[in-house]
Every structure is written in structure tokens, then in C-alpha cells.
Amino acid sequence: MESDAIDLCASGDLVDSALAVPFDVVYQGQTCRAFAIRYQGQVHAYLNRCSHVPMEMDYQPDRFFDLTGHWLICSTHGAMYQPQTGACQGGPCRGGLVKIAVDESQGVVRWHTAHNLKPVEY
Numbered sequence: 001m002e003s004d005a006i007d008l009c010a011s012g013d014l015v016d017s018a019l020a021v022p023f024d025v026v027y028q029g030q031t032c033r034a035f036a037i038r039y040q041g042q043v044h045a046y047l048n049r050c051s052h053v054p055m056e057m058d059y060q061p062d063r064f065f066d067l068t069g070h071w072l073i074c075s076t077h078g079a080m081y082q083p084q085t086g087a088c089q090g091g092p093c094r095g096g097l098v099k100i101a102v103d104e105s106q107g108v109v110r111w112h113t114a115h116n117l118k119p120v121e122y
């Protein structure tokens, strides 16, 4: 199935290890929150859903990085994930985050739809 690229934000909106840019997706038929971050220059995006308990991870809106700026952390029970892959790094996570394909060109960040990942229709 074809993948569409959907404009998400300007490149400058994503600063290394800083606040995320949130967006909504339909994942497996359900509307879910998602977020994009920048880490070591690269943009990554994930479903905002912890693998421990399927709930949103940011207690303070769009804040996913821990104090070191090297891990994404769930504010509920402290599960830690690698920013590059979403893999579980510590804490009570059960598996990793659901990764969303993104790319960046000419100052724009876009996310890519997939068979189980669609834009929200308003």
C-alpha cells in the first residue's frame, strides 16, 4: 500500500533533546496522539503510548526527554526509551514505542502514513 507524506512542522520547531511537536494519527482504527522529537540532529516520531500501560507519557505537555536529554521517559512509572529507535532502555516498559516514519527536507518535517497509520479526517 502506498504511503503519503504529511506535513508536520517546520524543521526549526524541533530542537535537539527539547520539546516535542504533537500530532494526531489514526492507529489501527483509533485516534491516538503522537509526537515528533529531534535527537542528535535526526528527527524521530512515535505514538504517544507507553508500552507499560497504554497511556500518554507526557505529564508536562510535549516533554518526553529526561533531564539528561538522552532518553525518552514516561512520566507515569518512569519507563525509558531510546530516542533513536523507541526501544525499551529501562523501567517497566514491555517492548518499545510504536515508531512513525518521518523525513525532513527543505526545512519541513513530514510523517508517513502506513497501512495501520492514517491521518485523522476532520
Ligand code: FES
Pocket: 050, 051, 052, 053, 054, 055, 057, 074, 075, 076, 077, 078, 079, 091, 092, 093
Ligand atoms: S505507564 Fe509508562 S511507565 Fe507505566
